[in-house]
Amino acid sequence: MIYSQFKSILFLGAVVLILKSCSDEPKSTESELLVKADSTIEAAVAEDLQETTVDLPSPLQLASIFKKSGLKYVGEIANSPKNVTKYNGNNNVRALNLGVYSTDLAYTLLNRQFDESKGYLKVCQEISTALGLKKAFETNGLAERFVKNMGKEDSLMEIIAEIQMQSDEILEEHNQEHLKAVAFAGAWFESIYIASKVYATDKNKYLCVSLMEQFSIAENIIKALKANQKKEPECELLCDDINSVLSLFKNSTAIKIANPDEDLDFSKITLTDQEFNALEKKINEIRTNIIK
Amino acid sequence: MKKYIILNTALIATFILMSFYGEPNIMCDQKAIKDKTKTFLDPYTYDSAMLTRVMYKKKEVVKETEVALFVGEKYKIAFNTEALPKKIEINIYNKDLEARKRTLLFSNKDIPFEKKQFTFEIERARRVFVDYTIPAADSSAASGCVVFMVGFQIKGK
Known part of the structure; x- marks a missing residue:
């Protein structure tokens, strides 16, 4: 009896040692893990001694x-919460529209449209649950706190930021960072869609400057999506969509004559009506396709 | 009684053997680390976070993260190195590591290893590059992780 227990303990110890030695062994396995953990993109140089990654902002910041910059609230521009039933196809569609609704939630919240915000929080929670992010809303009773703090704009925005942080953590823990990049692409398209629609009617110059600023992060979104292309093949189509908007912007006269090596001061750049209309049309077309 | 002595001796011997085999890796509890880092962002609002696993290799490794920012906004970047077994070099530049000429905006060079959390504030930038230079070490060296978190100002508060 004692002998068999003794053997079991030694066997257990041996298994642990073998497993541990395996984890210390080949460098290639170690670097693969690093690639997975940090969404590493292609720029690895000189035998993986250099790695580059991209960090994207939150929809709330957009x-x-x-x-x-003076973006006015225009009802009916945001995607209707009723459309949520359409987004059950796959996780790519869910993540993309979670991004869209996250922007709509922030847009209504920052414009003190609290009843609408409640509806957007509900659909964000619904899609998040389908994506396995239910815990993000349950941690510290965030969803309940949102309802209790209705009307207190600052508290509500802090709660949204907290939900974002919890979601980011869950996605990272479960190696699902590709969904974060897809969701951000959805949020980005929705925010430039809303801004371009509002600018088309009020011609607020500051709004146009902020809109142009958004194009400066387009390449970062593409980098983040490309890093995750293996996990989410539809990332390629999304990259094409972003590129089509970006190339229209880059082909505008003011951008073409600017020095590409310098950071542009968008407050000194003006798009012609024709250039803006082409951009608005393209953004509208892609956004319609996302929410359909 | 004799049974217990034999069992205990075997258990202790096994654990001693295992503990000599290699240094344990520092626990990287990402939730706890990020929650703590967030407290250093105040009064800024959470925007994003990046946790980077650090494994020491025979050669120096550089890991770079491009952080997308917006001109006209103010940001705070908070670092937490408490899950690192030894100091790594943390630098923030205005351009990436392949740029011919770039400006160093921040460095932890003069921050003692004992100070595990530190912050950096920046405005009027469209992007920054956070570089971690992980020194060469014996492959049995413990691994760890480092976090940085970006905070922004809602409504210019």
Whole structure:
């Protein structure tokens, strides 16, 4: 009896040692893990001694920037919460529209449209649950706190930021960072869609500057999506969509004559009506396709 | 009684053997680390976070993260190195590591290893590059992780 227990313990110890030695062994396995953990993109140089990754902002920040530049609230522009039933196809569609609704939530919140915000929080929670992010809303009773703090704009925005942080953590823990990149692409398209629609009617110059600023992060979104292309093949189509908007912007006269090596001051750049209309049309077309 | 002595001796011997085999890796509890880092963002609002696994290799490794920012906004970047077994070099530049000429905006060079959390504030930038230079070490060296978190100002508060 004692002998068999003794053997079991030694066997257990041996298994642990073998497993541990395996984890210390080949460098290639170690670097693959690093690639997975950090969404590493292609720029690895000189035998993986250099790695590059991209960090994207939150949908709340995008909405906050537009709000600061004077983005007015126009009802009916945002995607209707009723459309949520359409987004059950796959996780790519869910993530993309979670991004769209996250922007709509922030847009209504920053414009103190609290009843609408409640509806957008509900659909964000619904899609998040389908994506396995239910815990993000349950941690510290965030969803309940949102309802209790209705009307207190600052508290509500802090709660949204907290939900974003919880979602980011869950996605990272479960190696699902590709969904974060897809969701951000959805949020980005929705925010430039809303801004371009509002600008088309009020011609607020500050809003146009903020809109052009958004194009400066388009390449970062593409990098983040490409890093995850293996996990989410539809990322390629999304990259094409972003590129089609970006190339229209880059082909505008003011951008073409600017020095590509310098960071542009968009407050000194003006798009012609024709250039803006082409951009608006393209953004509208892609956004319609996302929410259909 | 004799049974227990034999069992205990075997258990202790096994664990001693295992503990000599290699240094344990520092636990990287991403939730706890990020929650703590967030407290250093105040009064800024959480925007994004990046956790990077650090494994020491025979050669120096550089890991770079491009952080997308917007001109006209103010940001705070908070670092937490408490899950690192030894100091790594943390630098923030205005351009990527392949740029011919780039400006160093921040460095942890003069921050003692004992200070595990530190912050950096920046405005009027469209992007920054956070570089971690992981020194060469014996492959049995413990691994760890490092976090940085970006905070922004809602409504210019």
